[in-house]
Amino acid sequence: MTDSRHPEMPGDEGPDTTAAELALGVLEGEERASATRRVLSEPGFARAVDQWRDYLAQLFDLWPEIPAPDILPRIEQSIDRVSGVPTVVSAQPRGSRIWPSLAALSSVAAVGLLAILLLRPVPLPTVPQPRVSAPVAAPQPTLVASLEPDAKVGPMTVVYDQGSGTIRLTESTLARADRSAELWVIPADGTPRPLGLLQDRGGTALTLSPAVRRHLAAGATLAVSIEPLGGSKTGLPTGPVVAKGALAPV
Structure with a gap:
């Protein structure tokens, strides 16, 4: 995998994490709507979001996707044994009840990953020095x-x-x-x-x-x-x- 440095975040008071949070998908409600409007009106902010998405896509390759175990039936059975209430099968699909929990876990992991990226020191880019050619003496006239x-x-x-x-x-x-x-x-x-x-x-x-x-x-x-x-x-x-x-x- 190509070693790509994370994008620098502009700002005088500190790093602007909004572009990274939008790329991670952790913004909701008015914050997400405000960030989306900035993408449409600020070309620099839009470029920063794209850079974060490209960079995070490389990091996601480091951890393969693992399906979450289906533990909801076991939890419901344990609750029923304690309360004495017979198990009632919900009409709502079990998968739809698991996704809110997974979304919360993903948000926590995304915030932790963002903190690691922002705290990691960024090496300064090496500026190539221009080559200075030796002056060529003009030919002397006859x-x-x-x-x-x-x-x-x-x-x-x-x-x-x-x-x-x-x-x-x-x-x-x-x-x-x-x-x-x-x-x-x-x-x-x-x-x-x-x-x-x-x-x-x-x-x-x-x-x-x-x-x-x-x-x-x-x-x-x-x-x-x-x-x-x-x-x-x-x-x-x-x-x-x-x-x-x-x-x-x-």
């Missing part, structure tokens, strides 16, 4: 720049992947064989940071360190300067700037 050289050569296209920290430049020869072309980023603070040396052939691909990546953002300026072979030894541009352009998201 940044591009077009470096316009001062010399009469075509512009270089720069593509920076913020996810991998890789910056790529198209092929362009800006420095002589005894010089190096070095790429710089100039963020909002105006201080150039070196990114690496450019290759003369096949384009350039540089993987930047985390310390340098934080300076590359939309609006930062990229510049190429001509430095001694192997790049600047001071950490700042020492030769002329031959190309520059600003990063922008795509």
Whole structure:
């Protein structure tokens, strides 16, 4: 049998037992008529009555029905022996005389069962906690720049992947064989940071360190300067700037 908790009875002053008493059938007269009118006019009370009936139906399954013994003839014979009055068979069926007694016993049992149900502690329902999903970081846009050289050569296209920290430049020869072309980023603070040396052939691909990546953002300026072979030894541009352009998201 399914383990079903008995319904909670609403009320500020205490449990409202009227729904349970109506479901058990122990109300009579005006009390039963008043409870029946509440079933018709109060949807919440009607639901409570149905819940009690469903719950009590499960409890009744615990005790099988046992027919009451027919002891009325024995009682009548005992009374006749004591009083000396001959036994008179009543015209009323014996079954109809037993039912009032059984109804009284049923009412007593129903009241006892109701008291047990109301006094038994009701465990509080467990409220499932909502699952909180970890925030998903939005993908960072790719940044591009077009470096316009001062010399009469075509512009270089720069593509920076913020996810991998890789910056790529198209092929362009800006420095002589005894010089190096070095790429710089100039963020909002105006201080150039070196990114690496450019290759003369096949384009350039540089993987930047985390310390340098934080300076590359939309609006930062990229510049190429001509430095001694192997790049600047001071950490700042020492030769002329031959190309520059600003990063922008795509």
